[in-house]
Amino acid sequence: MFTRRIIRRWQGVALSLIGIVATLWLGLTGQLALYIHPRYFVFTMVMAVIAAVLALAAFALAPAATDEHHHEKAETRATRWGWLWPAGSILTIAAAVVGLLVLPPSTLTTATVSQRGLNGSASALVQNDAGKLAGGDYSSFTVRDWASLLRSGAGADFFAGKTATVTGFVTPDKSDPANVFFVTRFVVTCCAVDAQPIGVPVYHPGWQNEYKNDSWVTLTSGFRPNPNSTSRESVVLIPDTITPVAQPAQPYVY
Amino acid sequence: MPLPATDKRGLPAPVIAAAGPAGAVRGRSAAGLLVGVAVLTVLFLVRFLVPTPADGAGMANAARDFATLSISVVIESLPFVFLGIVLSIAVQIWLPEGLLLRRLPRTPFLRRIVLSLLGMLLPVCECGNVPLARGLMVNGLTVAESMTFLFAAPILNPITIITTQQAFGWDNNILVARILGGFLIANLVGWIYSRHPRPADLLTPRFQAACAVDDHHGGQQGKSARSVRMFVQETGAMMPALFIGAALAGIIQVAVSREVLVTLGSNPVWSVVALMLLAFVVAICSNVDAFFILSFGATFMPGAIVAFLVFGPMIDVKMLALLRTTFTSKTLVQLSVLVALCAAVLGLAVNYVH
Structure with a gap:
């Protein structure tokens, strides 16, 4: 008692x-x-x-x-x-x-990416309106800005000649996992519970031999039409070099 | 005196005697503080000494995400829960007694409207409201009026409104529907029960005896001591619910497949039913439930979110347990059905208007 x-x-x-x-x-x-x-x-x-x-x-x-x-x-x-x-x-x-x-503190992983659907949340992407983005300073664009532009339906012409520098963690593409992975970030509104995954597709055949899921990478590349025309992603990054990096102090974007 | 063993507060004499000499009290306080500091130090040591490997200690991704999601609910909610407790201590102990009840209008209808807005001044969530409502009934509120207060206060309360606004902004009128819906349902319930011929039958027999020695009348103790005791009581009621609710939130996020959630969430009727069931089971405090349900915002229709945000603060497993201290089971069944129907209608209305 x-x-x-x-x-x-x-x-x-x-x-x-x-x-x-x-x-x-x-x-x-x-x-x-x-x-x-x-x-x-x-x-x-x-x-x-x-x-x-x-x-x-x-x-x-x-x-x-x-x-x-x-x-x-x-x-x-x-x-x-x-x-x-x-x-x-x-x-x-x-x-x-x-x-x-x-338990060691940790970020959300690819398990939540597939649970929540990559680039599936309208609110995480529409917030940056494409009109403002289109004329902006491309060198300061984040994964979120590029993902918003890609989703807004801007065609291959728009992306021609533009160079993106993005950092995020590696998530396999669902439709073409052998050739394409996404540089992924979570967009957080309040706390990790509402995190929505967004990402930019990267064409790099055999990437799975070099980079593990959930590992962080940074890369600079121009946008190109996807060589694999059966894939769902029509415009992809095709970088020469991909640099593994440590997880940033602020892993989420806001 | 004809009261040999207890004083007015119903305390056994030995307790008073033991607290008597100032020196003894000070000694016990110092010892208690030492225990507290020791516990705090041990917890800090655990946290600092446990190694934190970057790769998540070999846990599977789903398990890691379950932990991360649950922890984020706890870390996000804790400051708001503490704020609610601090404010409710301030209102219940440091404001002059009866200050809030003195100027109520005489007309029952207006009285209930003002009472349902009382939550604006008493920013406590639903768990804190039950003892408060009991106190108000002892101070002369009718049963129906106390029900109005009980159901309106957790929703029409500044912290709930701020957190809902933080979570949802002005999207889809979720905030407006929550505030208006809560207000209307609480007043409807109050009106219906004000027509009950024998309101005393709604209360448990034990309630009268229990509230006669309710905490609000233990006035002779120091206010600091009562504040601290209330902190212990309030955290005791709210923390387990918060932690268990957080774990449930994490499990649902990880385990229920996206397809099921999307299918349920995009149906105007089933989305409402599903989130009301969820509200009943998770029993998360109204102060922070908006953060909890935010993650469902992408998959569920706005009416379902509104139904969750209106039904949850009024009726859930935890509230029924707390309310059972005051109302009979039959009353609670009636109340649950009534509130559930109202919340469902509200949710469906939002879904179809949307």
């Missing part, structure tokens, strides 16, 4: 602390961008610090302020949901420790 009471009473604070420590650590080591949009960084860190102070105050003041007797009943009533038996609580806490404090 004693353990049970301790768990019931402290599991919220324990889970809070796990979340706070994970947040602060990600913030201090510059990895918050793996999970949330940069506009939340300051707010997230400030709330984590405030919550940490409150949690420590709970440890300091709660024993003195506890009136076990009547309070005990209130808690029993308030939290008796099916899955929330003490075992469930311990499991939740253990899972939170593993998920937030033990």
Whole structure:
């Protein structure tokens, strides 16, 4: 009964602390961008610090302020949901420790690319209107800008003579995986949960022998008509050199 | 005195006695703080000492993405949950008692409208509203009025509105439909139950006894101590739901095939039904549910998103568990069916107008 009471009473604070420590650590080591949009960084860190102070105050003041007797009943009533038996609580806490404090932080992978459909989200691509893009400074274009242009239906004529420098991770093309891969990025609106994959097709037969899925590459190349006319992608990049790079600090685009 | 063992607050005498000498309290506080700092240090040590290989520790991609998605829900939601808790502590403990109830209009209809807007001043999500509504009933609100408050407050509340706006902007009028829909449904429920001949029958017998010793009346304790206790209570109610909800969100994202989601999501009727079921099961707080459902925005029709955002804050597994402390099972079944029908109609309307 004693353990049970301790768990019931402290599991919220324990889970809070796990979340706070994970947040602060990600913030201090510059990895918050793996999970949330940069506009939340300051707010997230400030709330984590405030919550940490409150949690420590709970440890300091709660024993003195506890009136076990009547309070005990209130808690029993308030939290008796099916899955929330003490075992469930311990499991939740253990899972939170593993998920937030033990696992290495990571970006989303090609598994989510295929789950969500590459270049399948209108909102991730239409946002940059093609009219503005068409006259822009091509040297500063991102994967997202090029993907938007490709999707907007600009033909091979438009792309002739234009050079793109793009960085992203390698995702196989569904229709022609032997010859084409995509330089892929995720577009994030709020946090990684809403990430939508976008990418630019690269024609490089036998690429699978050189580059692994999910590995990061950077390349500079002009756009050409796709030599394989059966492929779904009509315009592709055909680079001379592809350089493997480390995953950038901000793997997502916004 | 005829009250030998307990004082007015119903506390057993030994607790009072134990908290008596200031020195003992200070000693226990210092010890408690030490425990807290120790726990915090251990957690930090774990995080800093565990090696973080760049290749994801050999996990399969799907497992990695499950973890990443779930973690991102937690990291994104946590600050908003904490903000809600801090504000609800401020409103319930640091504002003068009764300040909010004093100036309500007399006409029942207007009273309910004002009460449904009360959430604007009490930015707590649905889990925080149940104890609050109980307190309000003790202070003289009718059952129907408390229901209106209970269902409107989680939606008509600044944090929910801000997060919904952040997540969806003004796309497809999701934000407007959510606010108006929540307001109308809450007032409709209030109106229907205001016509109940014996409103007391809607409440559990235990409720009267329970609220008689409700926390809001433990006024003699220091405000800081009560604030801290409320923090413990609120995190206890919300954190498990948040973490489990995040894990569920991650699993659904990874495991349910895209084809199923797209097929369900593009059907005007089934998309609404599917997301309402999801809302009922995941039981995520209204403060942050917009972030949760955002990932479905690309595949599901806007009416389904609206139904999720309106139904979820009012009825879900967690809310039913919390509401069972106050209302009878029969009342809750009626309420669930009523709210579900309203939310479905709203969602379908948005889908077909869209």
